[in-house]
Amino acid sequence: MDDFSSLMTGFQVALSWHNVGFMVIGVVLGIIVGVLPGLGGPNGVAILLPLTFGMDPTSAIILLSSIYWGALFGGAITSILFNIPGEAWSVATTFDGYPMAVQGKAAEALTAAFTASFIGALSGVILITFVAPLVASFALRFGPAEFFAVFLLTFCSFIGMGRENRAKILASLCIGFLLAAVGLDSISGDLRMTFGSTELMRGFDFLVVVIGLFGVSEILLTVEEGLVFKGKQAKIDLKVVLRTWAGLPRYWATLLRSAIVGMWMGVTPGGAIAASFMGYGLAKRFSRQPDSFGKGNIEGVLAPETAAHAAGTSALLPMLALGIPGSATAAVLLGGLLVWGLQPGPLLFVEQKQFVWGLIASMYLGNLAGLVIVLATVPLFAAIMRIPFSYVAPVILIVCAIGAYTISNSIFDIWLMLGFGLVGYVFKKLDYPLAPLVLALVLGDRAEDSFRQALLGSGGSLKVFAANGLVTTLVGLALLLLLWGPVMDGVGALRRRGQPVAAKAAE
Amino acid sequence: MKQHWLAFSTLLTVSALLAGVAPAAAWEPTKAIEIVVPFSAGGASDQMARTIQGIIQKNQLTTQPIIVVNKPAAGGAEGMLDIQKSAGDPHKLITTSSGIFMTPMATKLPLNWQDYTPVAMMAQDSFLLWVNAKSPYKTAADFMAAAKAAPAPLKIGGTSSKREDNLLVFGMEKSGGVKFAYIPYTSGGQASTQLSGNHVDANTNNPAEDLANWRGGATRPLCVFAEQKMAYSEKVADGLSWADIPTCASQGLNVSYQMLRGMFMPGKVTKEQQAFYVELFKKVSQNAEWKDYLARNALVPDYRDGDAFVQFLKLDEDKHAKLMSDAGFMAK
Amino acid sequence: MSGASDSQVSHSQIPRGLSRRPVEITTALLLIALGLLVLYDSYGRGAGWDNGPQNGFFPARVGWIFLAASLFILVQSFRTENRVFVTYEQLGQVARVFAPLVLFVALVQPLGLYVAAGIFIIVFMSIVATSRWWAIGLTAVLVPLACFWVFELQFRVPLPKGPLEALLGY
DSSP states (O other), X not given: OHHHHHHHHHHHHHTSHHHHHHHHHHHHHHHHHXXXXXXXXXXXXXXXXXXXXXXXXXXXXXXXXXHHHHHHHHHHHHHHHHSOOSSGGGHHHHHHXXXXXXXXXXXXXXXXXXXXXXXXXXXXXXXXXXXXXXXXXXXXXOOHHHXXXXXXXXXXXXXXXXXXXXXXXXXHHHHHHHHHHSEEOTTTOOEESOTTOHHHHTOOOHHHHHIIIIIIHHHHHHHXXXXXXXXXXXXXXXXXXXXXXXXXXXXXXXXXXXXXXXXXXXXXXXXXXXXXXXXXXHHXXXXXXXXXXXXXXXXXXXXXHHHHHHHHHHTHHHHHHHOOOXXXXXXXXXXXXXXXXXXXXXXXXXXXXXXXXXXXXXXXXXXXXXXXXXXXXXXXHHHHTTSOHHHHHHHHHHHHHHHHHHHHTOHHHHHHHHHHHHHHHXXXXXXXXXXXXXXXXXXXXXXXXXXXXXXXXXXXXXXXXXXXHHHHHHHHHHHHHHHHXXXXXXXXXXXXXXXXXXXXXXX | OHHHHHHHHHHHHHHHHHGGGOGGGGOXXXXXXXXXXXXXXXXXXXXXXXXHHHHHHHTTOSSSOEEEEEOOTGGGHHHHHHHHHTTTOTTEEEEEOTHHHHHHHHHOOSXXXXXXXXXXXXXXXXXXXXXXXXXXXXXXXXXXXXXXXXXSOEEEEEESSSSHHHHHHHHHHHHHTOOEEXXXXXXXXXXHHHHHTTSSSEEOOOHHHHHHHHHTXXXXXXXXXXXXXXXXOSEEETTEEGGGSOBSGGGTOOOOOEEEEEEXXXXXXXXXXXXXXXXXXXXHHHOHHHHHHHHHTTOEEEEEEHHHHHHHHHHHHHHHHHHHHHHTOSOO | OHHHHHHHHHXXXXXXXXXXXXXXXXXXXXXXXXXXXXXXXXXHHOOSBSSSBOTTHHHHHHHHHHHHHHHHHHHHHHHSOOOEEEEHHHHHHHHHHHXXXXXXXXXXXXXXXXXXXXXXHHHHHHHHTOSOHHHHHHHHHHHHHHHIIIIIIISOOOOXXXXXXXXXXX
């Protein structure tokens, strides 16, 4: 239990007065940064990085990682209140979080999201604490073929069960893939589908598309019904927190499943985005009432949040142990480590013991501080829903525009956001599902890259996807999940009507 | 009135000329300075920009803060286009590598370094041939022989397509008369991890990109793609220093290649503005922390500004144009 | 979801509006055009298999599937029940929000984001017409100022600025 005593020393370091102070400042700043889509976690960390040069490395990394936790918590707030995900991993949170807010249960949804984040992050930290070296070496087993299999598994767990119009699911999925392919193809080094435009060369940034498709279109849909917010009648008091907590133990299976999915995806490193979608997909798959998802089921908030945060936290493990950053924010943190002369990599745990364990201890404390702070703000944020629409709507739209602009300092992106707002409005009214589009947009090019990397290595032979136990299992599992829904439908239909259907469903 | 004004401004000009020893006094930034990094956060260019940011701010070399902005899309073309659009803006800088020639060549984008204002070259970066620590190869010759004998092409990982690593692998193929499967990853860090997981047989990373895994006993260098060995003789790992690594040419693999790392400003800035930044980066290049950074990442110290830098760029551009067209990487 | 509210509406009176079928058909046609564009681009760059997939391989395959799905949607759309897609009254409401928004984005380039935001708030709030003039004015000044303070001064995120900011020295 050498590690355990190291952790205790770490707590002593992290619990000094000034470090706790930095933690609180960091979390509050992080929430602000997470709520405003124009800032985002990486920005917040990058801007404050220079301020920390005068501190000792442990305090500095505590401050910066607390911003990271705060931003993770903050991302859920706009997703739930306005259907605007601030970060890619909070997209899945909007699916049920926003309907809950519309039904006047914003406070419940926020409490559920924050608590789930905390549970997820805590599972991730526990993983890092106890099995760090073992797990880090597992990540090395992931080559291109294995990465592709992980993405395939994510797609299949999410898409397979769709019961909406299948042609529209497919069309939506294809649009996502095609949007993701625009820009520079990293495998061949050529530009694709830019038609000579330098604006399209950057490709479609995920956030621009999502702010338009989800945020702007939702405001347009809202005004159809009249110029007021839905869910105004939300009742707010701190008892909501306790009531929501009392209901949580019922969902232990969802929480556990999502935590495991998240930790696994964080380490492998499939990433928090894939984890959130997979967590949501599996929760729906195993639910007794899958049809209640997307209409304000609290499990639809708990599952993606737990998974995303378990993954986001576990992803710090490969960063520390192998030097590969799991996210943009982690990459900036990594840059910070280097500025202080700390070289992430296999030797960090040996050479910089005090620093590593101080950081791990601060993960426990930072998340706890984060939870307390965000829960205290639940009434505040839920109260935003009571401000008259004519005041809040323009502010939301302005913040959306700022968010779209800051991604690459381009006014063209604000126009794109507007365009996708219209697309989202029409698609929602025509019952095209938007989730497959977003999933394919986020993971499409990564899946394609790893597929082609794998084939470059194998000389074009598809056998590489069944080359070892790990990749074969993953691919098999993916196919099973994909076919489960249609096969079950087909079997059911056969029983009922005695005639075959669902031929095209295999697509 | 007018006469007075004229006299006054003449006086100013004269005093500016007299003060030529310290041209930094002529112009000072009036708002935050933005350093655009045309690569993603955490990469070698990003680390350099953030190190410079740290040195400038810690030593208070400017009165204004420095902000590092990553614009990695389209192989760095996003950042380069941004600088092109900001002509005349003296509060913007861009870190560059050989990509400043190669991205326009490979994509046919309307970009040219002649449209920017060269400030200073900070260093050159070397490339090494790395293999998994457990692999049997002891020299580059072993590796090339194995590549010849192997039934399927050996896999070499690198960063991006039609860029430095890809050119090197092409050079190896030409020199050894063998075929490799080049696998492009998104970063050198990823190429290093994939090598330590044995998913590729070798990579051609910069020293910094594989340093952690070398020290951790997962990968090791075979040779350096340069005319001379590196200069740093402090022990790094396995009882070896960077200077102990033989050149590839000495092992029969006659390929050498180095990459510049420098700073540019947008076009159409004034001489005084350029002079301010030249002075600033000269100070950075003489800083002790900068020297530590160079040593830690085994960069070749090679500070140049003014004409020396422009001459270097011209030669380097011609060299790349030849390499790129030989390899067939030029956009059609 | 939307189906339920639509049928409710059609039961009460017969509200005039855009019907669903032409919207479905137009959308499907646009998707088909998009699919063709993708195929044109992908085959232009090479969509074959040259020691592994070429760079147009994936977009082309996805393009074919996409084209098939869109054609299927087109056929389907002729068979859908022709309900009201959106009433003219609703469309008017949407336009009242969307038009100022377009104005806002168009003004960002010449006037800078902060001034454009102020104008947007004034136009938006007067169209929606429930607020007093002083409340509108106050919001139109305070919100851009708050944004300026947060983004420009505190976090140093540079946003588009126009002549007014230049006059003030930013």
